[in-house]
Amino acid sequence: MPIDEATAGFLAAMAQAGPxxxxxxxxTARAVTGALKPMYGEGPEPDSVEDVKLAVAGGTIELRVLRPLAPRGVLLYLHGGGWVIGSIDEYDTLGRILADQTGMTTVLVGYRKAPEHPYPTAVEDAWAALDWADRHRAELAAEDAPLVIAGDSAGGNLAAVCALRARDAGGPRIDAQVLVYPATRLDGDFPSYHEPENQLLLSAESMRWFLDHYIPVERRGERDASPGGAESLAGLPPAVVLTAEFDPLRDEGEEFAARLEAAGVPVQSRRFERQMHAFFQMVNILPGSAEGVDYLVESLDRLFPR
Known part of the structure; x- marks a missing residue:
């Protein structure tokens, strides 16, 4: 079936708006995507909102802590945007929805962007944020509360990298990973990259643009860049993997889910039919977003019953 009607209408409007x-x-790309923020709405009001400045190597990053009443866990969320665009302000509405529906304190991570801060800066910022969330687990929820690391697209890449790092370092303890159409093989060339119907908001050409800003070709096979190329995925936390039918990254995300399952990792995965890359974060714009959030919430409820 073709892409859904809401997405087709959105793409037509974006095509008229600019290149x-x-x-x-x-x-300029950051300004264009930032202009979509008013379309997302305000989102539910959490019990508290706090912006935290976290010192990291070479600077500081901002964390936004969205705490519901009586949180049952911590959800550390790394936004998408090809490591170049996107911000915690643009993801604020999604973060509020996730905090409200998961019942978890949701921490949005404002990692630094390429090309001003190329690889591996975003990885190190994500790792620092994970360490902070682990050290503050008791304050964010409870001492023994589950800590879930999550992200979409580039953020899914960073989440998967951090899960591998935590496994190999013996901590922090991650209780689940949620990967929304993640980039897992920056050195790969999958069929979904070349399918004409997948050249939409994210295309093979725009993905090359993001990668060229973020990381040199000769480093794209490193484990902190391409977690899908890791020799073993055994011992990683349970995973929830969402992919989209019309997405250049579809095949690598689904390959990663299959490799996790083959390694004995509990996996819940779903391909969202008639959806494109970026559908998940487009709350109040694309109806598929609500369906994706529902799937995430239901999957976490299976792992951590209320």
Whole structure:
């Protein structure tokens, strides 16, 4: 079936609004995606909202802590945007929805962006945020509360990298990973990259633009860049993997889910039919977003019954 009608209408409007991201410079691309923020709405009001400045190597990053009443866990969320665009302000509405529906304190991570801060800066920022969330687990929820690391697209890449790092370092303890159409093989060339119907908001050309801003070709096979290329995925936390039918990253995300399952990791995965890359974060714009959030919440409820 073709892409859903809401997505087709959104893409038509975006095409009239201006050129695709790969024809822009990074600051202009950030401004274009930032202009969508008012369309997301305000989102539910959590019990408390706190912006935290976290010192990291070479600077500081911002964390936004969205705490529901009586949180049952911590959800550390790394936003998408190809390591170049996106912000915690743009993801604020999604974060509020996740905090409200999961019942978990949701921490949005404002990691630094390429090309000003190329690889591996985003990885190190994500790792620092994970360490902070683990050290503050008791304050964010409870001492023994589950800690879930999550992200979409580039954020899914960072979440998967951090899960591998935590396994190999013996901590922090991650209780689940949620990977939404993750980039798992930056050195890969999968069929879904080349399917004409997948050249939408994210295309093979725009993905090359993101990668060229983020990481040199010769480093794209490193484990902190391509977690899907890790020799073993055994011993990783349970995973929830969402992919989209019309997405250049579809095949690598589904390959990663299959490899996790083959390694004995509990996996819940679903391909969202008629959806494109980026559908998940487009709350109040694309109806598929609500379906994706529902799936995430239901999957976490199976892992951590209320």
């Amino acid at each position: 695709p991201v790969h024809e822009l410079d990074a600051p």
